[in-house]
Amino acid sequence: MNIWKNIDEKTYDEIFAYGEDYKNFLNVAKTEREAVIYFEKEARARGFKSLEEFEGALKKGDKIFLNNKNKSCILLVLGENLEDGLNIVGSHIDSPRLDIKARPLYEDLDLCYLKTHYYGGVKKYQWPTIELALHGFFIDKRGEKRNISIGEDEKDPVFFINDLLPHLAKDQMQKTADKLIEAENLNIVIGHSSFKAKDGENPLKENILKILKDKYSLEEDDFMVAEFEAVPAAKARDVGFDRALIAGHGQDDRICSYANFRAVLECENPKRSACALLVDKEEIGSVGNTAMTARYFEIFLGEILEKMGKYSDLKLKKALANSKVLSADVAAGYDPDYKEVFDKNNAPLLGSGIVMVKYTGSRGKSGSNDANAEFLYEIKNLFERENIFFQTGEIGKTDQGGGGTIAYILAEHGAEVVDMGPAVLSMHAPLELSSKADAYMTYKAYKAFTK
Secondary structure (H helix, E strand, O other), X not given: OOOHHHOOHHHHHHHHHHHHHHHHHHHHOOOHHHHHHHHHHHHHHOOOEOHHHOOOOOOOOOEEEEEEOOOEEEEEXXXXXXXXXXXXXXXXXXXXXXXXXXXEEEEEXXXXXXXXXXXXXXXXXXXXXXXXXXXXXXXXXXXXEEEEEEOOOOOOOOEEEOOOOHHHOOOHHHOOHHHHOOHHHOOEEEEXXXXXXXXXXXXXXXXXXXXXXXXXXXXXXXXHHOEEEEEEOOOOEEEOOOOOEEEEOOHHHHHHHHHHHHHHHOOOOOOOEEEEEEEOOHHHOOOOOOOOOOOHHHHHHHHHHHHOOOOOHHHHHHHHHOOEEEEOOOEEOOOHHHHHHOOHHHOOOOOOOEEEEOOOXXXXXXXXXXXXXXXXXXXXXXXXHOOOOEEEOOOOOOOOOEEOOOHHHHHOOOOEEEEEEOEEEOOOOOOEEEEHHHHHHHHHHHXXXXX
């Protein structure tokens, strides 16, 4: 059911107001670290505290925040009995991008470059000839931690990856799309002037290093142990004369993560504990100590039980097994320009609400969580009761490809899990397209579930 055709003026205004908040989040949180900084600041302003900051026994309604290595986080509002399970919404805050290599700087024929290594599933040919920004974290020579962003402010320079001109691209155009731009050609132009540079083997590089040191306290060997990402410099913008769509970087999966965060932020005194998981590394298989497969969530719940004087291995396992989970990740929206890859009867549409995806995986449901009918029935009834616009969907035609989410990881604990997120177009492109109506309905859906 199309949202736009079935809402009143009040809801229309709420959709657009939410869209402005969401675009602001997209613009200030283009990396995992920036997202965690944003979440922690906003959560603390609403009364969330780390577990260590609570004195005495925990009680219903307490709001707890966990920052896991500055790259993933958890928000939990305590309910009546943790052993009875939690209502969990799990989303990820990493997105496809270009990471900067450990020894990235070099110069060649009067241009200076950074070498990159792409992160996640990208179409490499989409990244040349767009304006790029650099976002990074490093520890300088004095031991000070530094977060820097270059290319987002209008006064900043931006960065650029070259492509071959069509006049000389005869051989290039014969290649398949995955070979059109090779990974080792995704080199970012960062400088050109050798004005007043000292004579030497690499005057351009030396000039750039001087700028980096003088302005950012960044030296060449700092790159070896730093985290730098190249992302589109473009701001999230309204699309269309009616401004009903949003184009922005990282909407997979920040459209779900922002809705997830807002929903739990506004949750007060739930009967079942409400929990928002905002995790890292989903785009590369959920590996690493900030990903959903890491044990920090279990340890966090165990510490809560211990602080309540109720800890046992059995109670911790029951808390996880009795939980109900929305795996909050985006769905592949039906694109009329590429009808051949979709099963039209089972493809989600932009503007028709959050998408219930019973299973993901590839081909024979490989690697998926296949949700149970009883849980789907429960969620369907909840959304109908709360007037949440929702639809069902799959990722595409069965033999066409596939994909996965964090759903199976939580299901391995015995929890009931289903994938629930809005449809987007141009998924994993530098800029992705979403519907403001779907973004708002996703927030409403997660809020109904958490309460």
